[in-house]
Amino acid sequence: MFERVRPLGWVDDMQLARRLAVMGGLCLAVGAVAAVSQPTNDQRLDERSKALLVSYATYKQYQSKDPAVVYNGLSPDRQAVFDSIVRALFVPIQDDDGNPGPRVIDFVEEVRGIWGVRPKQKEGRYMFRLSVRFGSGLKGALEASSNLVGSTHGHVLLPKQKGGDDDPAFTQFASLLKTGDVKTFREATKEPKLQISMLKDDPAVGEVDIDYDPVKLLCICHCRPSNSDFGSRKPDPDAHVHQNAFNIDVPYFSAPLATPWSNSNAHCKEAY
């Protein structure tokens, strides 16, 4: 009888079955490993928050780089700024059809300034924001996105290594504020809106804030502040509008953000 010539790589049925079984097992194993190793947003939030606090402590040359120590060293309003903005940075960058891509937080390398409330300071661009360093690729990703769109009136509040955001007496904001040659992106189809700004000639240097309230023609309460002030609210019995809106707008985590800081004195511009 003729012996069947087997081409190179040919396998008989049993061999094929065994190989498929092995491959299937491998796939299952890989899938299981992937499922286990893929962190949840909550885990990512915890990990990124800690890493960014370490980066902040490193930049500020604090003695302790322990994230818990650094966080507890922040005043409650600065804790609220940090917590809310880091959460908001989990927004996915969407393509033209609204399909989600990488998250903005994936491009944030360092936090270098955590700017809280400034009593008697009426310029909103000096408070309630993070000074950050972005990784490469963010500018291009945002320029190609449909939900974080290029806009106008950008501003970058530069960090200050000694003093500045962590000095309650600091007032030299004008020397740190850049408004010219700034590229800014705002979150469309969302209220409140994340705003991401970066220097045109050095896109690694940037600032992030959240605009909670739409522009008004009459400025009775919200005019210049009301940026990123997650914890502020109008006097009782007013509802905590910013906090509620934020948690609806930033739904990426298992639990809503509860502010460590709530203040009705720092809400309207006249209160500053």
Add this chain to the structure above:
Amino acid sequence: MRAGRASALLMFGVALAACQATPSPQSPVTGSGGPRTPPPLAADADRRLAAEVARFLDAWAVKRQPHAAVDGRASEAFGDRRFVPAAALSPAEYKAQAEAASAAASTPMSKQAFETALETQLGAALDDDPSGPQSAAPAVAPSTSLEATLVPFSPDVVREKQSDLWEHVAERRPRALLVAGVPSLAYQVRDWNDIKWTASGTVGFRFAMANIIRQRDVDVQAVVTAIKLSTEETTVVTLWSDEGRQGAEWRLLGVELPARR
């Protein structure tokens, strides 16, 4: 060139049709735009548009009458819940609408309901909040004329003084539009890319506008005006639809106050 507009022009003769080949209507008031004679119909449409913008801004920003500003003036072509501005919705309603809009779900609404939504937004922008501090002064002084309230905002002015805005609108070939005698910026809107610099919260602009423009053969124009506030200037963007009537009328489909902070 849109088929509906071309058909209308053919009825007026070859000469007018040739004029209409200019892709965007040129304003007769540009001043620095050269000697080109604007197409008569386009100029007429621009005059009507300018008059409607002036009427709207006078009622809303000067007289502070949101109802009068929109009464009978809202677009029917865009009468859809996706075009309800965020300021007219609670945060939960807004989130639900954003999710529905991204799924391209059309939810038609009556013209009256759409007008009410726009009126709510316009009222909120005036922010007559009685709980606010008593010492707060209105940003727009009442009883001034619209002419005194508007700041010249022609393409030349924007190019020179607001380069970050010019970056976003230059390629839209904006033209000057005389609103209450003051030059403002106007340009045709075809899709979200044309107005996304406003970072509008209105989900329909991003997810539904382009399809409606194509399907209903409407011309949409953005008019960017600058309003003088007590301490600074703010930009007001109004969006207008000709409802497929070749510029014979203009109906409001959106109002944007782009953030300046």
